[in-house]
Amino acid sequence: MRNTSQRKAVLLALGDLHGTHPTASEIYGAIKVRNYQIGLATVYRTLDAMVERGDVAAVRTGNAVRYDLTHHHHHHIVCQNCGKVTDVDASEVPSELLTFFEGETGFDLADATIQLNGICADCTTTR
Template sequence: MEHRIDRIKKQLHAQSYKLTPQREATVRVLLEREEDHLSAEDVYLLVKEKSPEIGLATVYRTLELLSELKVVDKINFGDGVSRYDLRKEGATHFHHHLVCTECGSVEEIMDDLLEEVEEIVEKDWGFKVKDHRLTFHGICKKCQEQELQASS
């Protein structure tokens, strides 16, 4: 974890920002709960457990800054809630998600499935792609299995 915090600190410094204690507390929560796709409120509640002096507005500002600097990706799975996802180390693109419409689970796909699509967009439309996001909405394997068991 310390290696990733140091890398994030360098990313901030490269853009003339500091990793303040409040920002570090927020980053640590995101690293500790990386698989959870936390909302700003979720992050705030977890930060507050360790550092009660940090306010909700500070957490919001930190998440927005980290999003602008591409340390985290701000995502929405169609439920009206913005969630924050740390960008994987060395990632040039946002990763993809599978969202279950039954149980709400979210799985990540780390492979870049859209390289060919990007090439077509750039060639046919003359549009320089900087990033992309892909979210599949459907029914996860677990919910499908439960549905089969219930109908038998």
């Protein structure tokens, strides 16, 4: 497979798995379901390149890296106990946050992608 078709296969798989924040091997599985010939190592390499280009977001949880499309701008909240990833709309992040960091760094900030880590409600109640 050529680079562009590899990227397309990964994008299609991420679309199939939308909302689940799949790992690389889950993406690999979804690509296989579509009968693409691709190796797991290629999936990893393609994902790395797409994260670098900003097409895909990498979300680090306690024990895995999970992936998501970036076409709608959003943030992530990660449970450090069970690894669950929750989406947060970009509009829900106060603009004061950017203003604060502009003051701290002198940057003119366009936007932010935030990952918040903590313990989810399910894990809090079962502990």
